[in-house]
Amino acid sequence: MSLKEFFFKTPFLYSFFSVRFLMKMAKKNKIAIFYHFIKDDKEDLTKYLYKAKNKTQFIEDLFFLKKHFTSISVVDYVNNTKKKELNFFLSFDDGLANFYDVVAPILIKEKVHAINFLNSNFIDNKCLFYRYKINILVSFIIEEKLSKTQKNTFCKELEFFDFEKEKVVNQLKKLTILDVQKIDELLNICHFSTDDYLNQQQPYLTKEHIIKLEKKGFQFGSHSENHPRYIHLSLENQIKETIKSIQKVNEIAKTNYFAFPFSDDGVSKEFFQKMASENIITFGSSGLKDEGFENHYQRIPMEYNSIYSAETIVKGELFYYLLKKLLGKNKRKMD
Numbered sequence: 001m002s003l004k005e006f007f008f009k010t011p012f013l014y015s016f017f018s019v020r021f022l023m024k025m026a027k028k029n030k031i032a033i034f035y036h037f038i039k040d041d042k043e044d045l046t047k048y049l050y051k052a053k054n055k056t057q058f059i060e061d062l063f064f065l066k067k068h069f070t071s072i073s074v075v076d077y078v079n080n081t082k083k084k085e086l087n088f089f090l091s092f093d094d095g096l097a098n099f100y101d102v103v104a105p106i107l108i109k110e111k112v113h114a115i116n117f118l119n120s121n122f123i124d125n126k127c128l129f130y131r132y133k134i135n136i137l138v139s140f141i142i143e144e145k146l147s148k149t150q151k152n153t154f155c156k157e158l159e160f161f162d163f164e165k166e167k168v169v170n171q172l173k174k175l176t177i178l179d180v181q182k183i184d185e186l187l188n189i190c191h192f193s194t195d196d197y198l199n200q201q202q203p204y205l206t207k208e209h210i211i212k213l214e215k216k217g218f219q220f221g222s223h224s225e226n227h228p229r230y231i232h233l234s235l236e237n238q239i240k241e242t243i244k245s246i247q248k249v250n251e252i253a254k255t256n257y258f259a260f261p262f263s264d265d266g267v268s269k270e271f272f273q274k275m276a277s278e279n280i281i282t283f284g285s286s287g288l289k290d291e292g293f294e295n296h297y298q299r300i301p302m303e304y305n306s307i308y309s310a311e312t313i314v315k316g317e318l319f320y321y322l323l324k325k326l327l328g329k330n331k332r333k334m335d
Contacts, residue, residue: 004287007316008308014319019068022318023086030077030087031288031314032299036094040102045203048138049131050303055102061302061310062110073113074219074257078281090114091299093223093259094129095122097202100209108216117223117259120248124206125198129227133183134172140190141169153189157182177228207252214253221257222246231266238267239274246280259283272296288321290331
């Protein structure tokens with residue numbers, strides 16, 4: 001458990017402070033938050049990766065946010081045009097069809113702005129994110145859908161002597177985009193067709209969805225092409241991945257916004273200088289933190305391995321930020 005989650009689990013440390021007081025102490029007038037997926041009755045792509053909130057929990061989050069903040073667009077957030085109010089900027093990552101089917105109707109009803117960051121190679125259900133493939137593999141193990149022969153093959157592929165459920169699951173969750181071939185081989189062992197899944201389940205937004213959502217006031221940005229960890233890419237490939245993705249998204253919805261997949265950990269100053277020269281505005285996922293580079297902003301994740309309310313997360317982030325500020329660790333230093 002991280003120190004941040006420790007604060008989420010011990011809200012008595014700060015629960016009696018108001019949001020306005022904590023924001024004032026932090027000298028902030030806006031926050032940025034993000035989700036990926038809101039659970040409904042359909043199959044859960046994230047079930048074994050993290051705990052996604054359901055519609056009731058998401059609506060409760062929105063009620064809390066609207067009580068203490070004003071919903072603003074990405075343009076207003078970046079330009080900081082509403083300094084006299086406390087504001088929140090909402091975003092969703094990965095471009096899932098769940099946003100069209102479940103999230104957008106709620107946001108329209110509640111009059112909340114949002115931007116969706118798209119993985120350009122996943123639009124129209126052309127590919128499936130490798131982490132979602134891992135979720136499917138884990139489901140075969142947890143739900144005991146594997147034969148003895150399949151278990152033995154898993155052990156061989158993952159280099160285990162015996163099939164121990166917990167160890168195999170943990171090893172699967174450690175696989176990266178560099179292990180896609182192995183992941184696909186394991187799916188094949190399970191007689192699972194990714195193409196059939198994409199065709200039947202349609203987990204991602206289509207171009208038609210995106211155009212309709214844009215007409216309703218929603219905005220879009222890039223989330224890379226294939227959702228790699230940028231720390232695993234060379235600077236050249238980081239830049240290529242980002243710009244190509246933005247170009248592809250721009251064919252459907254005009255944008256110059258980019259959100260890092262996973263995180264911006266290990267990304268160099270040179271990358272951000274290149275983004276600035278291309279007029280690309282970037283977003284991370286490190287929570288409440290002051291940035292060392294212009295036009296780069298951090299967002300607060302709203303999904304963890306446990307379900308926490310928006311009040312717990314927002315107040316916990318503010319309290320954690322104030323602690324970091326006391327220790328002089330509230331600002332990221334660029335190499």
